[in-house]
Amino acid sequence: MTTPEPQPVYLGGPRFQSDPAELYREMRRDHGPVAPVVLDGDVPAWLVLGYRELHQVTSDPQLFSRDSDLWNQWDRIPADWPLLPMIGRKQPSILYTVGERHRQRAAVISDALESVDPFELKGHAERFADELIDGLCSRGSCDIVGEYAMLLPLRVLARIYGFSDEQGPGLVTAMNDMINGREGALDGQRHLAESMYALLAAKSAEPGPDVASRMLANTAGFTVDEIAQDLMVMMAAGHQPTADWIGNSLRLMLTDDRFAASLAGGRHSVGEAMNEVLWEDTPTQNVAGRWTTRDTHLGGRRIGSGDLVLLGLAAANGDPHVRTDAGALTGGNNAFFSFGHGEHRCPFPAQEVAEAIARTGIEVLLDRLPDVDLAGPAAELTRRPSPWLRGLSALPVTYTPTPALGATP
Structure with a gap:
């Protein structure tokens, strides 16, 4: 039988x-x-x-x-x-390009990202992380995913791509609306596209020390449409997985005794937790x-x-x-x-940018809220029901209320 x-x-x-x-x-x-x-x-x-x-x-x-x-x-x-x-x-976009043309496009992206100063990148990440925590620290509780992790990566990416700080929050809202796939998805997609084309027009007229200007200046012969598509792909691919990397790593550190030392004031376990997540709980x-x-x-x-x-x-x-x-x-x-493999894997400079944003975001949060703890049982934490990306629906925490940076005691 x-x-x-x-x-x-x-x-x-x-x-x-x-x-x-x-x-x-x-x-x-x-x-x-x-x-x-x-x-x-x-x-x-x-x-x-x-x-x-x-x-x-x-x-x-x-x-x-x-x-x-x-x-x-x-x-x-x-x-x-x-x-x-x-x-x-x-x-x-680069996602569907094959052969030599794909290798050329990947090189343009890698060269543009490779030119990002790592100290400036970390500085932007620290500044935006502090700004977000300033809005939360006096409350004593928050949702790390919805009120922090989902807001940080795109703010940093927008800044290094060439957008102004004032444009950042609107881009974050548009990207998250598009990712959520609900009634605001198409409007979010439209806002991102319009913003990207406007950015490229501005940088064509007046280049700056940013990723968009470097891609426009590349002599490989790519059109504005191709550059706009690649920048939007890079923003989407760099935002949600990095946000989930932050959320999944903090969940691990808050629920696994092996990483308790980090929450007691040290940082040596942050990188280890992030690496563990890429093996065991990868965002993609x-x-x-x-x-x-x-x-x-x-x-x-x-x-x-x-x-x-x-x-x-x-x-x-x-x-x-x-x-x-x-x-x-x-x-x-x-x-x-977790970053793929082969010629279509995430470019190495993009991996470095994502890691810098995620690690800085985790370290700043632990520095500012050193006694952060889960607001409820770990078993009650839920994930988004997606076969593609793995992240928490929410990560509610509590901590001792503290004043914002620069606030009068």
């Missing part, structure tokens, strides 16, 4: 909110390192769970392409498919996607030409074939997939 083939797994629902790690373990047990999944509307795809298999996919852009025009399911995708913003038709769980250019085999599965392959970053980080002692602290091991 033959055992029936396990059914494809729906990539959505409450399991991604409650315990995605256990779900990935079940999928690996039932399907192996590459699992069949279905997306909204019963659209089929493959989720790569294995570390080695993910390395193979991201190392071979000729076979596993970023060109979404290859998808063999377009004829059944409706115009209002809810995942189109995540798995859309090819757009004029799954990434869409790659499309096969021909029939192939991967992880014992036959993958058809034009099939959609999703990158299971969180699952690969927990692959027992490479994490034989998953309970041990990861220390300085940076072999995680």
Whole structure:
């Protein structure tokens, strides 16, 4: 008697909110390192769970392409498919560019970000973090996610890209509205686009020491449209995952005794907690996607030409074939997939910017609110129900009220 083939797994629902790690373990047990999944509307795809298999996919852009025009399911995708913003038709941004053109665009972005002075970056992050905490410190309680982590990264990114400080709060609201995907999403997207094109027009007329001006000055021959698209992609990719990196790291430090020393006034565990999160609780769980250019085999599965392959970053980080002692602290091991891999991975200078913002945000908060503690049981903390990004819905905390910086005692 033959055992029936396990059914494809729906990539959505409450399991991604409650315990995605256990779900990935079940999928690996039932399907192996590459699992069949279905997306909204019963659209089929493959989720790569294995570390080695993910390395193979991201190392071979000729076979596993970023060109979404290859998808063999377009004829059944409706115009209002809810995942189109995540798995859309090819757009004029670096996300969907392939080959030499992609390498040139990535170089332009890396060069522009590499020129950001690390001391200035840290100074901007400290200033905006202090400004946000000044608005919270006298209250004695707050939601770290909604009132701090979700407001900080884009303020810093907007500043180094060339926006004025006065434009920052409006850009944060627009970006968060767009990410939330509710009634304000389209207005938020429109505000970001209009602001970006206005910024590029201003910097074309009067360049400054900022990322936008450096990208405009590059001689690789990219259009204003291409630069605007890439800057918007960089803002979105740099904001939400960094906000979740802050929130997830603070959750770990507030709930795990191994990191209690940091809350007693030291900083030595902050970097270790941040590294642990990138292994165990990475903000970017799954990434869409790659499309096969021909029939192939991967992880014992036959993958058809034009099939959609999703990158299971969180699952690969927990692959027992490479994490034989998953309970041990990861220390300085940076072999995680949390920033991707291959030519479409997050550019290294962008990783450095994200790490500087996240670490500064955590350190400033611990300095300013040294007795910060959870406002309720850790078991009551909830996650956003997303298979793509993993972050807390809220992180309510309490602390001793203190005056704002410069306030009269």
